[in-house]
Amino acid sequence: MSRPSATTRADKILRKSLTGIRGVDEITGGGLPTGRPTLVSGGAGSGKTLFALEFLVRGATAYGEPGVFMSFEETIPDLTKNAASLGFNLGRLISQKKIFLDHVHITRSDIAETGEYDLDGLFIRIADAVKQVGAKRIVLDTIEALFGELPNPNILRAEIRRLFGWLKDQGLTTVITAERDRSEKLTRHGIEEFVSDCVIVLDHRIREEISTRRLRIVKYRGSTHGTNEYPFLIDECGFSVLPISSLGLDHAASTARISTGIARLDGMLGGKGYFKGSSILLSGSSGTGKTTVAAHFVDAACRRGERCLYFAFEESPRQVIRNMRSVGIDLEPWLRKGLLEFHAFRPTYGGIEEVLLLAHRHIATYEPRVVIVDPMTSLLMVSTLAEVRSMLTRLVDFLKTEGVTSVFTSLTAAGMTLEASEADVSSLMDTWLLLKTMEVGGERNRALYVLKSRGMPHSNQIREFLLTNDGLELLDVYLGSDGVLTGSARMSQEGREKAAGTARRQQSAGRGRELERKRKILEARLTMLRAEFEVEAERIRQSISDSALIDQGLRHDRGQMMTSRAADTSAYTKRGTAPGARPR
Amino acid sequence: MAGQTPKSVRAFANLTQICEEHLQGRYQIEVIDLIEHPHLARGAQIVAIPTLVIDLPEPVRKIIGDLSNTDRVLVGLALQQLA
Numbered sequence: 001m002s003r004p005s006a007t008t009r010a011d012k013i014l015r016k017s018l019t020g021i022r023g024v025d026e027i028t029g030g031g032l033p034t035g036r037p038t039l040v041s042g043g044a045g046s047g048k049t050l051f052a053l054e055f056l057v058r059g060a061t062a063y064g065e066p067g068v069f070m071s072f073e074e075t076i077p078d079l080t081k082n083a084a085s086l087g088f089n090l091g092r093l094i095s096q097k098k099i100f101l102d103h104v105h106i107t108r109s110d111i112a113e114t115g116e117y118d119l120d121g122l123f124i125r126i127a128d129a130v131k132q133v134g135a136k137r138i139v140l141d142t143i144e145a146l147f148g149e150l151p152n153p154n155i156l157r158a159e160i161r162r163l164f165g166w167l168k169d170q171g172l173t174t175v176i177t178a179e180r181d182r183s184e185k186l187t188r189h190g191i192e193e194f195v196s197d198c199v200i201v202l203d204h205r206i207r208e209e210i211s212t213r214r215l216r217i218v219k220y221r222g223s224t225h226g227t228n229e230y231p232f233l234i235d236e237c238g239f240s241v242l243p244i245s246s247l248g249l250d251h252a253a254s255t256a257r258i259s260t261g262i263a264r265l266d267g268m269l270g271g272k273g274y275f276k277g278s279s280i281l282l283s284g285s286s287g288t289g290k291t292t293v294a295a296h297f298v299d300a301a302c303r304r305g306e307r308c309l310y311f312a313f314e315e316s317p318r319q320v321i322r323n324m325r326s327v328g329i330d331l332e333p334w335l336r337k338g339l340l341e342f343h344a345f346r347p348t349y350g351g352i353e354e355v356l357l358l359a360h361r362h363i364a365t366y367e368p369r370v371v372i373v374d375p376m377t378s379l380l381m382v383s384t385l386a387e388v389r390s391m392l393t394r395l396v397d398f399l400k401t402e403g404v405t406s407v408f409t410s411l412t413a414a415g416m417t418l419e420a421s422e423a424d425v426s427s428l429m430d431t432w433l434l435l436k437t438m439e440v441g442g443e444r445n446r447a448l449y450v451l452k453s454r455g456m457p458h459s460n461q462i463r464e465f466l467l468t469n470d471g472l473e474l475l476d477v478y479l480g481s482d483g484v485l486t487g488s489a490r491m492s493q494e495g496r497e498k499a500a501g502t503a504r505r506q507q508s509a510g511r512g513r514e515l516e517r518k519r520k521i522l523e524a525r526l527t528m529l530r531a532e533f534e535v536e537a538e539r540i541r542q543s544i545s546d547s548a549l550i551d552q553g554l555r556h557d558r559g560q561m562m563t564s565r566a567a568d569t570s571a572y573t574k575r576g577t578a579p580g581a582r583p584r
Numbered sequence: 585m586a587g588q589t590p591k592s593v594r595a596f597a598n599l600t601q602i603c604e605e606h607l608q609g610r611y612q613i614e615v616i617d618l619i620e621h622p623h624l625a626r627g628a629q630i631v632a633i634p635t636l637v638i639d640l641p642e643p644v645r646k647i648i649g650d651l652s653n654t655d656r657v658l659v660g661l662a663l664q665q666l667a
Binding site: 102104105106111112113114115116117118119120121122123124125127128146150 | 586587589591594595598618619622623625626629630631632633634635645646647648649650651652653656657659660
């Protein structure tokens with residue numbers, strides 16, 4: 001059951017069989033060419049047999065294509081054991097008639113050549129095996145072993161060519177393994193000339209004591225394919241190839257925001273927190289609180305019901321949980337509810353590619369919304385900065401494509417300029433928080449600030465924080481004449497300002513009272529003046545009225561007098577002169 | 585053998601001739617056609633055709649080819665030392 005890939009027109013014409021091997025189908029654009037032979041070449045122990053086994057087993061279990069494994073080197077019990085290490089139960093598959101195993105073995109010393117022969121015996125065995133299970137897939141591992149067992153290489157080559165022709169006629173999708181002992185040659189005996197449809201090379205090298213495995217598609221006729229070397233690993237889940245080059249920079253950019261888990265930190269980040277699906281770097285020297293910031297974020301995410309994946313490279317999960325509990329963050333319930341999953345291992349265990357592969361696999365299986373890598377700098381112990389950057393680029397690209405918000409903690413050596421040492425990696429990060437300790441007046445106090453946060457306005461303040469029993473608490477920072485004040489310097493400054501404030505208030509209160517008093521004095525004076533004025537006015541009025549009275553009295557008197565004199569005057573006036581008036 | 589091919593026919597002819605010449609009645613030839621009994625190829629680990637399996641005297645030996653190289657056949661049958 002093979003599905004045609006839809007990437008190019010050529011791919012549509014060429015039918016492909018899915019391998020079911022993680023990553024391989026992506027690199028090949030749909031699997032191996034159907035009905036044609038594929039050569040898998042590699043050095044000793046590079047994983048060719050396991051690759052071929054998984055191809056067959058997945059074909060039988062996942063795609064309904066039974067298969068035949070013709071082994072020219074390993075015995076059937078050995079193969080069964082090797083398959084078990086990948087988690088495959090060959091015995092069961094054989095009894096279910098989904099896989100047929102045949103071991104072809106000839107001892108050179110038992111054979112004598114006495115004339116012409118062909119390999120019909122082998123053909124018959126293969127044909128019978130195919131018929132037994134109705135196979136659609138077949139593996140020949142490794143047919144070049146016959147060159148060591150049979151005397152005449154020319155007959156062998158001719159017969160191998162005939163065999164491949166026959167396999168093509170039968171429409172069997174074939175995987176042929178071959179060992180290469182030198183890097184220029186693909187096979188020991190040159191059978192690659194017969195297999196021209198698809199050639200895959202497996203490589204297994206040891207570098208600085210770490211083993212790395214790489215897969216490369218050397219040739220795939222009629223199809224586009226990834227041409228790079230892809231790292232892969234083999235473990236109890238089978239083969240895993242990392243198809244990383246296929247990731248581009250076309251992931252979406254969400255405008256949704258998620259809380260950091262620390263309210264005032266959200267405030268420093270434009271008021272709302274991180275962008276969903278962004279990458280965050282928390283850097284600082286040892287003990288500055290990076291894990292705590294990350295744990296707050298995890299706690300907040302789990303509270304929202306989002307799954308979190310925590311990669312711990314330095315501490316065990318139990319240690320992290322215990323440490324976080326001491327600052328009031330309890331991660332245990334999330335662990336129990338399955339909202340938080342830890343994967344703790346030291347990168348030295350397998351090398352940087354293995355870390356990436358494992359990360360990929362866990363993320364693909366668990367489907368978290370949040371991923372924590374704590375600390376990312378552990379990777380520098382097993383690799384160069386350039387490789388770490390390359391690996392992180394791929395990881396961050398992958399996470400962004402999935403819309404996963406990621407937090408990376410970075411341990412800076414104490415004493416080094418905090419910002420300089422992350423220069424290479426920080427460009428991958430959207431938000432960068434720096435945690436530091438500040439030594440002031442004989443104390444070390446914790447502080448953090450937002451070095452950058454793309455796409456949002458953010459605070460540029462250095463904020464002191466405390467690790468309390470209720471988690472991380474951000475405090476306001478006081479700027480003295482020498483710069484930022486923290487710790488007891490801050491407290492004394494706070495006290496001073498408080499006292500100054502009180503003094504000022506008291507002063508103004510005093511002044512207010514003073515004003516009030518003066519007003520009262522003024523009013524009192526006014527009252528007094530008015531009173532005086534009233535008294536004066538009254539006096540004057542009185543004197544005026546007195547004068548009036550006197551006038552009146554005088555007039556009255558005069559009137560009276562005149563009246564009394566009128567008798568006399570009127571006599572005069574009648575005569576016109578007064579009797580007794582002396583002539584003048 | 586696997587069906588009546590020229591090589592198989594030749595091999596059988598050569599074999600009977602050698603046996604008659606050197607063994608005279610002290611032999612037994614069993615012809616197995618793998619096309620009819622393909623599973624026997626697996627048990628006996630037959631890859632090349634024609635293959636002569638010599639059961640006795642032990643150990644079991646195989647001779648592949650149409651048996652036209654008589655010397656080799658005789659060596660294989662332990663009837664002659666290696667020249």
